Amino acid sequence: MKIDLYIxxxxxxxxxxxxxxxxxxxxxxxxxxxxxxxxxxGMYKDNxxxxxxxxxxxxxxxxxxxxxxxxxxxxxxxxxxxxxxxSFDRCWREVTGRVLTRLAGKADNVYRVICGMEQKIx
Numbered sequence: 001m002k003i004d005l006y007i008x009x010x011x012x013x014x015x016x017x018x019x020x021x022x023x024x025x026x027x028x029x030x031x032x033x034x035x036x037x038x039x040x041x042g043m044y045k046d047n048x049x050x051x052x053x054x055x056x057x058x059x060x061x062x063x064x065x066x067x068x069x070x071x072x073x074x075x076x077x078x079x080x081x082x083x084x085x086x087s088f089d090r091c092w093r094e095v096t097g098r099v100l101t102r103l104a105g106k107a108d109n110v111y112r113v114i115c116g117m118e119q120k121i122x
Contacts, residue, residue, distance in 0.1 A: 003065060003107040006074045006118070007100065013116030014074045027068040032061075032075035036096050044088055053091065054098040061099065073107075075100060 006014045015030055022028065029035065036057055043053060065071050079097045084090050104110045110122040 001066065001068065002070050003103070004072045004109045004111070005100070005103050005107040006072065006111045006113055007077050008113035010076050012113050014076075014113045017113055017116055017118060018072055018074055022070075022072055026070040026072050027064075029064070029071065029073045032073050032100075033078050033096050035061075036099060037092050040088070040092055040095060044091055046087060048091060050091065050094055050098065053095050054102075057095055057099055058102055061103075073103060 006018055008014050018028060018030075039057055039060060040053065043056060075096070077100075078093050084093065104122065107122065109120065111118040111120055113119075
């Protein structure tokens with residue numbers, strides 16, 4: 001199994017770059033940050049344990065990753081800027097950051113995309 005992770009700001013050309021670079025044999029998971037948000041909406045409760053939520057989301061994602069030989073994951077970086085007032089949005093931001101950190105640690109390659117250009121981080 002091979003994992004490539006692409007991160008960057010919104011509308012920086014991540015998806016187009018990835019679709020031009022990889023053939024149809026790779027599973028492309030686009031907008032991981034939205035995928036995480038959708039799953040958290042059904043799990044979140046006030047004062048939820050971030051570690052438990054991160055573990056649950058990570059396990060769901062690994063079930064998908066482990067059933068494919070080549071996986072390319074694209075996600076916006078959502079951890080910068082002003083901390084959200086809404087507790088769910090803070091949770092989403094934190095869990096997404098934790099999941100991306102775990103993914104980056106296990107990925108074969110990690111790229112940051114700015115203005116449609118990739119910069120290899122790992």
